Amino acid sequence: MKRTRVRFAPSPTGPLHMGGVRTALYNYLYAKQHNGDFILRIEDTDSHRFVPGAEKYIIDSLRWCGIGIDEGVDEQGNMVSVKSEKYPHAPYRQSERRAIYRQYAEQLVAAGWAYYAFDSAESLDKERAAAEARGETFIYNWSTRERLCNSLTLSEEECAIRLKESTGWTVRFKMPQDRVVKMDDLIRGHIEVNSSTLDDKVLWKRADELPTYHLANIVDDHLMEITEVIRGEEWLPSLPLHYLLYEAFGWERPRFAHLSLLLKPVGNGKLSKRDGDKLGFPVFPMKWTSPEGETSHGYREDGYFPEAFINMLALLGWNPGTEQELFSLEELVKAFSIEKVIKSGAKFNPEKAKWFNKEYLRMKSDEELAALWMPELKEKGVDASPQKVLEIVGLIKERATFVSDFWNIAWYLFEAPVEYAPKDVAKFWKPENTEPALQACRECSTGEELEEWIRGRELPMGKIMNCIRLVLSGSGSGLGICEIIKYIGHEEVLKRWENALAVLGR
């Protein structure tokens, strides 16, 4: 039995989007479930779209999510460039592997599976325009290659000259005519495509003398002994080409699984950065600042716990068939199964993401949450004992979705209100409430006594309590009076009454 090895192979063209994180996660879960390796490979064969910082962002994001990388990245979080016992497949950045690919391209030409093409960009543009004028689409394959400029139509001598002297050449795959390619996908089942509809894909680019994705991908997956390729649905149309490439090389191919896309919450189409900005939710795991200085929100900075983010993502397009929704990463590893991944695209629901965070927040210990909240309290200049903060956290955590909600929920336990919500003032600031409320607060030092006092006099509990709440918190809604008094103390209660009376009058 071969050791399971899967890879996540992003292109460093920008920040990793949450759909990419999901692909990485599914790869990771699959690997761990089969006691295999999860490999990170950077596919940077497009020198024009390279974005500085993107690679580091990808690695940091996976780390934040808890997705451990077995191969490709060292302990310091750098891509490994040098072969060693631990990293026998290094380097893991395709730009550093450029020397490897050329021979494979030539091997295919020699075997008749590929050919050199010399057509200029301009002449191909012309072909496209001409086809369009006829209402057709230009396709470079069996139907046109015999009248175009390539090693199939030119004499050997001429080819030799062009290969040496011309401004450049590409290698194209010679897509067979009328062959039914039979494929299997772990998620989608059996798929067949007739090769006549496919084109002679460029395998070697003249522009930057690098292989295209198709060649580099197949070569690396083979060299790195990848057993399962789990990738986005956008690759499904190139699966026949990839099958044929494995056949051309005579290599055993890995098994494939194509994941559906993440769709935008409203309307049609796939989730994009714009949707996040428009609807106010992050589409990236962490905050990203582009080289131009433009920033985008991240789940991390927006207060999401990585466990919640991962859990939410895992269930977007997969479910265990049970009613369990909350999973730790370890539980996900156990429960995951690639066959149960949903075929159709999943619309992302920001509300559900928040719900997951809320669930994880309440599972956290008070100690952990207090520690997370402390920096904000310090920044606000709050002077509170750690013990008090701890108790308050325990009191309010069930009301919050994020740690950043804490302050809004409990600020009046730390400082007195200076203004009072007009709506609630109109409702509760009436002499028949304020007089007994004030008297009660003067006579009782705890919430429990207060309750007794009101009850003993058969006064309307709701009205009096809300009146007191208005004085203590500035509004008619919030924590229980008993709790508030417990944390601020009797003296502070009386101080807040003084202020209320001064501001609102009697």
Place this chain on the structure above:
RNA sequence: GGUGGGUUCGUAUAACGGUUAGUACUCAAGAUUCUCAAUCUUGCAAUAUGGGUUCGAUUCCCGUACCCACUACCA
């Protein structure tokens, strides 16, 4: 246009060819508490469509519609 993929409540999803089509989020109502939140209960709400196959179809087959991807010397 061509090729491929997809289609169950608003969203995510469940349902050996036989269920009253289940669950979660959202929303609404009620209960509860001094308010709010939380909690509990209840409710709203779906098999895209037309044909087959079958005793019986959400499930299998074909057509249609709609959605998505791909159709670059991008990945």
